[in-house]
Amino acid sequence: DMIMLNNHESKLAADPKWEFPRNQLIIEQTLGEGEFGRVLRARAKDIAGQSGYTTVAVKTLKEDAREGELNDLLSEYELLKEVSHPNVIRLLGASTTPGGPVYLIIEFAQYGSLRSYLRRSRQIKTECRPQFTAPSEDCDPHQNYDHPTASQVTPKDILSFAWQISNGMSYLSDVKLVHRDLAARNVLLASGKICKISDFGLTRDIYEDDAYFKRSKGRVPVKWMAPESLSDHIYTSKSDVWSFGILIWELVTLGASPYPGVPVQNLFHLLRQGYRMERPENCSPVLYKVMRSCWHIDPTERPEFSDLASKFEKMLGDSV
Ligand code: ADE
Numbered sequence: 001d002m003i004m005l006n007n008h009e010s011k012l013a014a015d016p017k018w019e020f021p022r023n024q025l026i027i028e029q030t031l032g033e034g035e036f037g038r039v040l041r042a043r044a045k046d047i048a049g050q051s052g053y054t055t056v057a058v059k060t061l062k063e064d065a066r067e068g069e070l071n072d073l074l075s076e077y078e079l080l081k082e083v084s085h086p087n088v089i090r091l092l093g094a095s096t097t098p099g100g101p102v103y104l105i106i107e108f109a110q111y112g113s114l115r116s117y118l119r120r121s122r123q124i125k126t127e128c129r130p131q132f133t134a135p136s137e138d139c140d141p142h143q144n145y146d147h148p149t150a151s152q153v154t155p156k157d158i159l160s161f162a163w164q165i166s167n168g169m170s171y172l173s174d175v176k177l178v179h180r181d182l183a184a185r186n187v188l189l190a191s192g193k194i195c196k197i198s199d200f201g202l203t204r205d206i207y208e209d210d211a212y213f214k215r216s217k218g219r220v221p222v223k224w225m226a227p228e229s230l231s232d233h234i235y236t237s238k239s240d241v242w243s244f245g246i247l248i249w250e251l252v253t254l255g256a257s258p259y260p261g262v263p264v265q266n267l268f269h270l271l272r273q274g275y276r277m278e279r280p281e282n283c284s285p286v287l288y289k290v291m292r293s294c295w296h297i298d299p300t301e302r303p304e305f306s307d308l309a310s311k312f313e314k315m316l317g318d319s320v
Pocket of ligand 1: 011032057089106107108110111112
């Protein structure tokens with residue numbers, strides 16, 4: 001409740017390097033919403049050395065958020081201050097002074113989440129005429145139609161996305177940061193089709209999504225999780241590599257949901273028995289071999305993100 005948030009706000013020491021005045025923000029619209037969090041599109045006046053207005057994304061809490069959610073947002077703020085890489089979402093500032101909501105101001109990615117971009121790209125082939133289209137089971141209720149129309153996604157785009165994400169993850173593992181929720185929904189696509197890894201740290205409920213299985217300790221993205229994370233809550237860069245393998249599968253299927261038809265309750269047992277997703281249609285045997293290497297039961301046998309980045313760089317070279 002507000003009293004608790006205000007108490008907390010007063011405990012916050014504003015970081016002068018990042019503090020940004022709320023009255024220099026013009027909130028325009030909601031980009032996404034979860035149980036306790038909200039992402040807004042806004043324009044910020046004179047932010048991060050840019051004179052005039054810059055379109056930004058603002059992460060904030062909903063009115064009924066609790067202390068835990070505020071702590072998660074503040075943890076994300078602390079992490080974002082420490083990172084700088086072209087494939088990792090950039091912090092531009094924050095508004096944390098008492099008397100208003102806490103805002104994390106981050107760079108705006110004009111195409112939205114990579115998952116929604118991939119799914120929108122499926123509809124390019126046929127003309128988009130929603131009024132004549134019967135509701136399909138494949139329609140995505142959380143899709144944001146305000147983002148620019150995606151263009152056709154080519155096999156080269158897929159390799160480029162995989163290469164960029166492995167580069168960003170290689171950087172994060174170098175600075176000893178474990179993402180814990182790497183998935184296409186948590187990668188944003190900025191202009192120039194630049195992938196930006198986002199939502200690392202603890203904030204996991206910004207988007208309502210079936211991908212998160214309800215548990216006492218919040219929602220858990222079971223189908224992206226390594227077996228050792230499921231059984232022993234072990235999270236390392238090697239468990240991020242497992243999730244990255246699932247992300248490659250999402251890329252080649254243009255944003256399909258992994259393990260279709262498999263109940264999350266059965267997944268751990270199946271994986272322990274050696275069950276893995278089969279090679280999707282239009283996935284080269286080479287690319288399938290890469291995703292399978294990410295799904296080695298022994299974490300030490302999985303590749304490093306730097307190995308993956310080199311592999312994709314070579315595959316991109318071979319594809320021209
Ligand atoms: N949705 C969530 N975060 C976003 C961002 N930074 N840019 C655009 N859309 C977003």
